[in-house]
Amino acid sequence: MTDTAKNQLELWAEEHHQDILQLRYRIRRTLFSEESEFQRIDIVETAGYGRMLFNDSIAMISERDEFIYHEMIAHPAMFVHPGVRRALVIGGGDGGTVRELLRHPTVEHVRLVEIDPMVLRGCREHIPQTAAALDDPRVEVTVGDGVAFVAETEERYDLVIVDSTDPIGPATPLFGKTFYANVANVLNDDGIVVSQAESCFYELDRQRSMMEILSTTFGRARIYNYVNLTYPGGLWSFTFASRAALCPLGDLSPSRIADSGLEFRYYSPEIHRAAFVLPQFQNDALQRWIGPD
Structure with missing residues (x-):
């Protein structure tokens, strides 16, 4: 040396x-x-x-692993829903979730509601890999509180993605009953909501709470996992719920993914199905609220 x-x-x-x-x-x-x-x-x-x-x-x-998170928060719902035209993203000011949604030709409008304008500015200036999507003409960026937005808006959406931070500070209400009741009200009849759901290794009680709220609000709910290099524990989750009882497994057509012509770095029909196979301890803890296939 x-x-x-x-x-x-x-x-x-x-x-x-x-x-x-x-x-x-x-x-x-x-x-x-x-x-x-x-x-x-x-x-x-x-x-x-x-x-x-x-x-x-x-x-x-x-930049190394954001594609995993953003592909997995967006595409499972996009390929289960018959045709998302309008999507709402709450949080996600880095723009990666919006980027993945815009890859689908059915999407006509995406509204991003981000509470912190400094996140938007910082990412636009320094992480264009994700934030460049925010300048697409189909995107409308609203600086504001996502909890208040879903409580007050008269707009309706086919898909709501809650791309939140951990449940601390201003993100805490994004994990509550009132919030999800309002999300249900802004969804169209066949609408889907997908939410960031922490790690089963560290936040299993939080996942129980989310699944109970979602199953009560929507009638059925599922949870699925993905791996991530930079998150504690490496195995993290998203929740999936639908007003129309769409099933993320039964209503998935693998041929639709192939026919889309989209290329992915992590997501695939096989990964989609495997993501809903839970470790036994997680399945045991959440089975009461997990909807049928």
Whole structure:
């Protein structure tokens, strides 16, 4: 090792999870670091994960693996619903979920409701890989509270995606009964709602609560898993519920995925079906609320 290398200062971003786990990412340079009304926002260039967005020191996305999260939050519902034309995304100011929705030719309008304008600005300036989608003419960006939006709007949607942060601070109401009752009201008769649902390793009680709320509100609910390099535990979940009792397995046509001509890096018909096969401990904890296939 040269003297120059020995004397170089190494900078690391640290994420602490539930006071029992620490994740660290080596930083090459800081691109954006500001305190908004809601949270601290940092965008950094890392050694192994490309550019990463942190909200209050919690990793939101990385360029290396964001495609997994965004493909899995968007495409299962898009291929189960007969034809999404209007979609609402709550949160997701990085733009990745919107990007995936826009790949489907049926989509005519996507409204993104993001509470923090600084997230939008930071991602537009420094993570165009995801945020460039926000400038598509089919997209309408609303800066505001998603909870208030679904309570007050008269608009109706085929798909609502709750692309939320962890259930702390302003995101907490996005996991509650009143919120999902209002989501049901903004969905069309065959509408679907998909929500970020944390990790079964660390938030199984939260998943129980979400499944109970969704099954009570919509009559049936499912939960499915995906892997992610930069989230604690590596195995995280989304919930799926539908006003029309659409089934994410029974109403999926694999040929429709093939006929779409879309190419994916993670999602596939096989991954779609496998995602709904839960680890036994998770299945045991949630079976009471899981709808039939």
